[in-house]
Amino acid sequence: MSENQDLQKSFLETVKFDKNGLIPAIVQDHETGKVLMMAWMNRQSLEMTLERKKACYWSRSRQKLWLKGESSGNMQDVHDILIDCDGDTLLLKVSQIGGACHMGYHSCFYRKAKEDNSMEICDTLMFNPDEVYGKKN
Amino acid sequence: MSENQDLQKSFLETVKFDKNGLIPAIVQDHETGKVLMMAWMNRQSLEMTLERKKACYWSRSRQKLWLKGESSGNMQDVHDILIDCDGDTLLLKVSQIGGACHMGYHSCFYRKAKEDNSMEICDTLMFNPDEVYGKKN
Numbered sequence: 001m002s003e004n005q006d007l008q009k010s011f012l013e014t015v016k017f018d019k020n021g022l023i024p025a026i027v028q029d030h031e032t033g034k035v036l037m038m039a040w041m042n043r044q045s046l047e048m049t050l051e052r053k054k055a056c057y058w059s060r061s062r063q064k065l066w067l068k069g070e071s072s073g074n075m076q077d078v079h080d081i082l083i084d085c086d087g088d089t090l091l092l093k094v095s096q097i098g099g100a101c102h103m104g105y106h107s108c109f110y111r112k113a114k115e116d117n118s119m120e121i122c123d124t125l126m127f128n129p130d131e132v133y134g135k136k137n
Numbered sequence: 138m139s140e141n142q143d144l145q146k147s148f149l150e151t152v153k154f155d156k157n158g159l160i161p162a163i164v165q166d167h168e169t170g171k172v173l174m175m176a177w178m179n180r181q182s183l184e185m186t187l188e189r190k191k192a193c194y195w196s197r198s199r200q201k202l203w204l205k206g207e208s209s210g211n212m213q214d215v216h217d218i219l220i221d222c223d224g225d226t227l228l229l230k231v232s233q234i235g236g237a238c239h240m241g242y243h244s245c246f247y248r249k250a251k252e253d254n255s256m257e258i259c260d261t262l263m264f265n266p267d268e269v270y271g272k273k274n
Binding site: 010024026032037091103105109120122 | 143146147163170172222223228239240242247248249250255258259
């Protein structure tokens with residue numbers, strides 16, 4: 001496929017939603033390249049994200065639109081949206097306010113596998129989740 | 138959840154496969170932070186990856202194990218595997234030989250959305266896919 005063929009569709013025509021109408025979106029800090037989280041988008045949340053330049057997802061657990069940071073204040077300003085070769089995964093480059101993770105870490109990927117199948121913490125705690133979301137226990 | 142509670146399970150116990158027995162794996166260059174691709178793993182491909190330190194996935198289209206680079210030579214040496222807060226997404230930090238993308242680009246995310254809903258190429262062509270995979274047309 002030539003470069004021209006590769007670009008002949010529009011961005012929104014290129015996006016392939018799965019049978020549930022969703023596409024995974026990888027979220028990366030646009031300056032440091034750190035991967036912060038992965039979330040899912042439906043067409044409406046993608047259109048909202050494109051329009052507002054604030055990341056908006058589809059919450060599979062709550063089955064509703066989820067403007068990231070709506071309750072925590074930890075919003076994501078979207079700089080760029082990239083799409084992969086198959087059109088079935090997005091990559092958002094964002095500025096993350098506070099931490100991305102509901103556990104209080106900067107990134108949701110805060111645990112790393114060790115050789116012995118245990119894990120270690122490999123990220124920085126940015127806030128106390130009990131203070132932001134309320135104590136759950 | 139305290140840090141200790143967060144680490145009390147083993148890595149493999151923490152991994153949550155979906156109803157199809159799969160988990161998405163984001164693949165990132167371990168030195169530059171560039172996101173190269175996303176692929177899916179089943180338990181067997183994850184165990185092979187952990188053992189060999191070469192990325193191995195489950196090909197959903199071909200329904201078989203897929204040792205990345207087996208046909209193209211563009212293998213991925215795995216440095217680290219991270220897991221997200223929900224245990225349902227992995228992040229592999231790798232050294233990519235050649236390009237990750239079957240289209241010949243370094244990254245599968247070689248197209249970026251523009252303001253007018255068109256796209257532009259934002260990555261480097263690393264090889265001619267016709268030469269590596271054979272001409273398809």
